[in-house]
Amino acid sequence: MTKEFSMGTAMNQYHSGSATEGFYITYKNCEKAKSLEETGVLYAHYIFNDKRPNHKNTYAYYGEAHESSFRDEGRKFGIQQDNTSLVAYKPLQLEGKHVQSARLTLFVPCHFFEDFEIFTGGRKITTLPYTSKEPQMVCLRAYKSLFAFIPLELTDFGRQAAVKIEKKDEHLQISFYNYEGPDRSFDALELIHAQNGFVCIAGTSDEYSSIDEFAAHAGQIEITDRMELSAKMYTRRILVKSHGKELYFIHNPLTESNIVSTANKKPMGLHILKADMLEGRAIPFLED
Secondary structure, eight states: OOSSEEEEEOSSOSTTSTTSOSEEEEEESSSSOOSGGGEEEEEEEEEETTOOTTSOEEETTTEEEOTTOOOOOEEEEEEEETTEEEEEEEEOGGGOSSEEEEEEEEEEEOSSOOOEEEEETTEEEOSSOEEESSOOOEEEEETTEEEEEEEOOOOOSSOSOSEEEEEETTEEEEEEEEEEEEEEOOOHHHHHTOOEEEEEEEEETTTOSSHHHHHHHHTTOEEEEEEEEETTEEEEEEEEEETTEEEEEEEETTTTEEEEEEETTEEOOOOSOOOTTSOGGGSTTOOO
16 A cells, blocks of 8 residues: 555455455545545456446346446455565356356546556557457556556467457456457366466556656566466466565465465465555454
């Protein structure tokens, strides 16, 4: 948490995770934010087909949902240290019927602010939509806040593009694709073992003179994300190294258990809430 933004990451989702956020950013869009309109948010949802926020959507397993119920169709697990968040996603296998597209999308509502600056593929993007056939980092500036989203391994089931950036439904949308093509259905294990997700590095314009400088800094990150078979079961092993910081995360996608979570080789531990600039015991229901 800084004076410009806050960023939070959940180690596990609550219950099915469809109605809760596993990754969430709040940022100021002016010098002194005194109202809701002077702040912005960013969140991530896994999406099958072209489901849209603030619309009635029909889900393969849950059926028709109210327009206020924009469900996350993925399972997410993550860790965070300071300004670096690791968010591992996999598609929800119950929704894998009659699929034309499957993607993880970062949603940025544009109701009160849309003066964003986008940098990807080595250049600033001034015209949307933008697509890339290869996975690549996407950097975003919102007022004084800077965020870099580096995709983890994106399982390729067949797709037209790995990355798409577009504005629709009053949201800026940054998507990392697993599939886009003719209608098909997926076996449960295909989706259980599918990989998606991202690492987010956050900063401010007080630290970096431009989004180009920030992108150069964030682009020095090293990531390995592999699925390994051991003891007749797969584990997903993610290692992130960035400017003296190391995050290591081992996850079992079948049992959905986090096996190893370390920051700089030290266990992260289990916390109901861990935050800087905030006293957890002062929050209702979290007091001793």
